[in-house]
Amino acid sequence: MKNLVEVKNIHKSYLKVGMNFSGTRIQVLNGVTFDIEEGLCVGLIGESGSGKSALSRLILGLDKPDKGQGTIHIQGQPVRQWIKKNPGKISVVFQDFASSVNPMYTIREAISEPLRASGQRGNIDAKIDELLQKVGLFLDAKDRYIHELSGGQIQRICIARAISTNPKFLVLDEAISSLDVSVQTQILDLLQQLQVEMKMTYLFIAHDLQAVSHLCNKILFLYKGEIVEELHSGQLANVQNHYAKKLLGSVIPFEI
Numbered sequence: 721m722k723n724l725v726e727v728k729n730i731h732k733s734y735l736k737v738g739m740n741f742s743g744t745r746i747q748v749l750n751g752v753t754f755d756i757e758e759g760l761c762v763g764l765i766g767e768s769g770s771g772k773s774a775l776s777r778l779i780l781g782l783d784k785p786d787k788g789q790g791t792i793h794i795q796g797q798p799v800r801q802w803i804k805k806n807p808g809k810i811s812v813v814f815q816d817f818a819s820s821v822n823p824m825y826t827i828r829e830a831i832s833e834p835l836r837a838s839g840q841r842g843n844i845d846a847k848i849d850e851l852l853q854k855v856g857l858f859l860d861a862k863d864r865y866i867h868e869l870s871g872g873q874i875q876r877i878c879i880a881r882a883i884s885t886n887p888k889f890l891v892l893d894e895a896i897s898s899l900d901v902s903v904q905t906q907i908l909d910l911l912q913q914l915q916v917e918m919k920m921t922y923l924f925i926a927h928d929l930q931a932v933s934h935l936c937n938k939i940l941f942l943y944k945g946e947i948v949e950e951l952h953s954g955q956l957a958n959v960q961n962h963y964a965k966k967l968l969g970s971v972i973p974f975e976i
């Protein structure tokens with residue numbers, strides 16, 4: 721299978737806040753290398769502060785690696801160049817759904833915004849109906865306000881916005897972490913169904929191994945800015961790294 725995304729030897733550091741301009745930097749990513757094959761779901765799991773969001777910002781082209789310290793390619797092109805040439809083909813769903821979409825928007829406004837921004841013309845209402853159907857929301861309530869919806873419903877709207885441009889690659893950055901457990905399962909099922917239906921490739925970032933193993937074909941364990949283990953979801957019992965074993969041990973009873 722062809723690689724869609726190739727991340728090679730990425731290093732990323734940030735200036736430490738409050739150091740009186742002394743120039744001290746903290747190293748957040750330390751030689752991160754991995755591939756995402758087209759049509760698959762790769763899970764990135766790691767504890768808080770391990771560098772997951774920093775890595776997702778680089779993959780989304782929102783930030784750059786340290787100068788000369790690694791590359792990210794999509795379909796063989798540097799990520800920022802690919803994004804420019806393929807508008808709307810990479811999308812993201814964040815954890816914080818409440819601030820991802822204006823609560824004073826109606827459902828119609830929330831979904832038509834990315835459609836219009838990506839230059840879609842024609843029957844926007846029909847497109848909104850199609851998207852609402854895809855994410856399992858009622859079609860007859862397009863004039864309801866976002867603030868009237870439940871967390872799970874708002875996240876469905878965020879997913880509808882993210883898929884409105886027919887992306888090839890979807891980054892899910894802790895997209896289910898703020899939802900109730902029962903709603904998490906529904907959203908995971910929805911994501912699984914959409915991935916097949918729309919032939920998308922996913923990077924699914926989470927700190928919950930159960931969710932990751934449910935959805936993903938391959939799982940990367942990020943620990944203090946390094947990928948310490950890479951496993952296919954069928955091979956979780958072969959885990960070698962101590963940190964990855966500990967994470968797995970909390971879900972599956974292992975001798976560690």
Ligand SMILES: Nc1ncnc2c1ncn2[C@@H]1O[C@H](COP(=O)(O)OP(=O)(O)OP(=O)(O)O)[C@@H](O)[C@H]1O
Binds near residue numbers: 737766772775
């Ligand atoms: N723009 C920034 N400036 C300075 N430091 C940053 C910046 N972004 C991230 N960091 C630091 O980088 C480290 C990794 O942060 P990151 O948000 O990537 O972790 P994470 O694994 O996503 O954590 P969480 O699961 O809590 O979201 C943290 O120590 C954070 O303070």
